[in-house]
Amino acid sequence: MSEAALRAEIVRIAQAMDRAGFAPSKSGNVSARYEDGLLITPSGLPYAATTPGDLVALELDGRVRGGGRRPSSEWPFHTAIYRARPDARAIVHTHSPRATALSCARRPLPAFHYMIALCGGADVRCADYATFGTDALADNAVRALEGRKAALLANHGVIALGASLEGAYTVAAEVENLAGQYLDLLAAGLEPVILDAEEMARVAERFAGYGKVA
Template sequence: MVEDAADADPRAAVVAAVRRLDALGLNRGSTGNVSVRAPRDGVGGCWITPTGAAAQGLGADDLVWVGDDGRVDGRWQPSSETPMHLAVYAARADLHAVVHVHAVHATALACLRRPLPAFHYMVAVAGGDDVPCVPYHLFGSEALSQAVAAAFARRHAALLAHHGLVAGGRSLEQAMTVTVEVEALCRTYLAALAVGEPALLDAAQMAAVIERFTGYGRTARR
């Protein structure tokens, strides 16, 4: 299990997450990036994976701290997608971790420039009745960052056209859960599309699911 981002050293949790993503085949080589929110001295910021870093050999000391004020602390350059991560944190004060992957099925759907609709109730794991597809923008660009931030105003995940998937969570564990689930849903949706256009759940049905999700999870018996 990936440690929560609130642990004493969140960098170790990020490294564990990167290795799990690689083991699951959701990222390969140096693709993708992971961050956790980490204010320092009253300045907002995050720990993020360095650019060009692969899971193999990545250590906690390789992570880079980037502040909202532009400060950078670390021996490597931060991920080229750092602006996107910071934009998500700025848009959503409740999110404390961001995961970006080039997972095969999510990326395939994103290359069709199609959102993931409410064909299955678990789409609600992303916070609504779909996972939107953000229009294509150059990776690392301000345009991409702002487009993702706009999508995250109402969701916990978004597909990036011709690029991949980005997901957020109140903890790193939740962000990972959303990432893995959305990739699995994209795989199922693409399989359904091979046969025909799937029927969709309506707004009322998805609203009921979202309401049920607010109290769903592992809880103690009364």
């Protein structure tokens, strides 16, 4: 994909995230690898007003290499994840309401539904809390994402990875859907039945043969 096409795709995904209600008050951010660095949404700019030219180009060590705006304040976890995860080509970070609510209880999403496997494992972990925009948060996020495509950030939101921007967004949207279902079960006073490791392994195998699942 050319740089122009990738910039347009990042903006498209960021605006879709905003329209879905996943980015209240200009929260959340989107990035994608480009060459040996990345392109990321800027800080403080409403997504509806963001254009491809507003994106910021960064080195993987966080140095700005192009763009007239400041990068998202969460650039440290984007760069840390790309350094730790060669398989990640795109990152979508949301503050989607139900998943963020669950993150404020600092509870992971267990395998109460087989679609948890879309997120890369048998659960969606909740990373330890750290102040936004810090290296501590970046370190916590990398640990929570080990072997996974998604994680909750305690008292914060969701991070989703993908081999493409569309794939990362699909995972982020599914985490929000699953969090809503899980919270509804808990609110009803019901105890979710958790699928065992063997079943989740079978589901993962089926997903592997079912086209590309992000």
